[in-house]
Amino acid sequence: MIDKAIILSTGDELITGRVVDTNSAAIADRLFSAGVEVAAILKVGDDREKLLWAFHQARDLGDLVIGTGGLGPTADDLTTELVAEFLDRKLKQDEQVAAALKRRFETRGIAWTANNLKQAQFPEGSTIIRNPLGTAPGFLVSLGEGKTLIWLSGVPQEMMAMLDETVMPWIQQQRTEAPQISACTFKIHGLTESKLDDILKPLDLGSEARLSFRAHYPDLSLHLTVKGGRETQRIFGDLREQIRKLLGTYIYAEGDITLEGVIGQLLLEKQLTLALAESCTGGYLSHRITRIAGSSAYYYGGAVTYSNDAKTRFLGVRSTTLEQHGAVSREAALEMSSGIRDRTGASIGLSVTGIAGPSGGTPEKPVGTVWISIAQSNRHEARLFQFHGERERIILGTSQAALNWLRTVLLEWG
């Protein structure tokens, strides 16, 4: 029975920081969706002692071990022979794999060297896992006590192909009897982590449900998982409903959609168009809107009016406004949003003007002071926000606040 997995990622490139390991996250994602818990992820370099240590730990901790890397033909590729040593088995050449390897080299006109045969050798008793995209097949071998080791190529594309073609179907088959998992993700804006925690206190999670948060500024997401028995679906549905009620419009999306994705859907649905006038966000808002495929259907374009001259030239902001109130003011923000709306004919004009820092702040208008304004046909409003932290963080936070206000405007749209 497969319940608990350990993932091993191997290779010197991982422990020297030259490469970000995406393999372990991809495997973890697939296993999680299949209801298999990942107890730990271990990464070690191409080193005999470290690899043997990792094999031992993995067998102790899990009943399924999935490893990647070290299946190549060169001297630093140690995996296969060390697995054989660890299991006290001999290496055995698979003649079918050897013949296929030779053919592959011949058809591509690449010189065949003896060390290439290394990739046709496997610990005795292994089941070979086909690699549809590369030269190194993987293998599946018993660790005893009902435990299994699966080893795959470390090349991400090859690994994914082997995982999806062979490994996941095998796991599903082993787990036909196993309890299922239900999970969903809520994307949230306008709450701190601790406030969120507070609001969710009334929830009774019982023994099978679990909540986890993730803050990746300016995003905050909440993940609900229910594992287990016959009642899973009902418990999951109840909890999801309760969370929706407790958080209301703090939830801007369910699932993996971004805030700009939600806004795109709303604009399309209501057949509205948007134009932007950005100062302190310097084009970042526009970038967020346009990174959504198909955004040209609802996005007219906009002006990045970084200088005062640009605010006047592109948006018609009066120079007296800039002189009397400054570029970071309610008045300037209002003229910017109506200016971009009037000049473009878009349904909604949104403007942002503020001080992203690190310089430019004053006691009255410290770094992080931001005015955001929205102009529609029957409504024209500006709001003051105060952000904190470094320049990049202020830009990010401003873009999130502006998009979230736009979302609420669109939700209320008649």
Add this chain to the structure above:
Amino acid sequence: MIDKAIILSTGDELITGRVVDTNSAAIADRLFSAGVEVAAILKVGDDREKLLWAFHQARDLGDLVIGTGGLGPTADDLTTELVAEFLDRKLKQDEQVAAALKRRFETRGIAWTANNLKQAQFPEGSTIIRNPLGTAPGFLVSLGEGKTLIWLSGVPQEMMAMLDETVMPWIQQQRTEAPQISACTFKIHGLTESKLDDILKPLDLGSEARLSFRAHYPDLSLHLTVKGGRETQRIFGDLREQIRKLLGTYIYAEGDITLEGVIGQLLLEKQLTLALAESCTGGYLSHRITRIAGSSAYYYGGAVTYSNDAKTRFLGVRSTTLEQHGAVSREAALEMSSGIRDRTGASIGLSVTGIAGPSGGTPEKPVGTVWISIAQSNRHEARLFQFHGERERIILGTSQAALNWLRTVLLEWG
């Protein structure tokens, strides 16, 4: 003496595959550059037993343990109390941290809840590590036998700030007796990894030098490290000189500076101003220019002319040009760059128009077709580029190509 490190990454989001762990690679990279070997990287979820197992393993294997994650205020943030339990120490509230936390909440007008005080508690005997970007400070605590545990925030930006501001200087200090390492990073544009490899073939690295590449699209960086003996400085200087000669202007920077940072310096130096007209990059170029602090000194602003109407209205592109040649054409790009330059009075007008996809491609102009144009007083030119891949990748690649062209224009500027 710090020689061997273990990195711990913790959090449910890592073992369920929802997030790719970039923290461990970033820490490994810094440690490698400082000459500290990373023996293993361990990742576990927010789970008592797993965390304690990881602490034990880490202390057994290394003399320095660097961990991230689980310092938040919510119930699933277990790190601090478990470290205290593991070391058999009490938790102690740091009044300075507590007061700073309260002030932070007050100035931002956020409600203060009791669980926020969790972030002011540390295992007795800890040294607190300042978090310049967030609420959760880290800590450094002895593991006995000359071993040390360092724990940092799991939020990548915060982690990096704490690592660079406090942890790496501390490690350097501990290692004053250790063999020195000389290292530098070259940032490169316009070469594939294999072409770069080819160009660098003539280099004789000997036994002490090491070259590593990192491709993080659209960036490619080359890292030179020389470890060891008396001759380190001379070998390092020689190799750095040879690399500079071999790569010439393919190197756009040395060190951690970005391409937009290099451009900012050049514009300031030459006292020039820039205005942008973006179509397919949708504001991303403008965002890159303005994320550099002080960019208002040389950036006038720009127009994101996503629709044809915007190209005409904001830039004066003739509608006959758009009808006859299309918005993605040499002619449109040229009119866009001169339009933005003429209307703003900036020294340089740069325009971008292309097809970011996934839709909008034709056999003649497939997805990824991009025209970039630069207008100066005595020069007006457009160039055709072909990018590949997904929308986000095309936008990224376009922005990098545009900025790199601008860099060479600025280098040649009289």
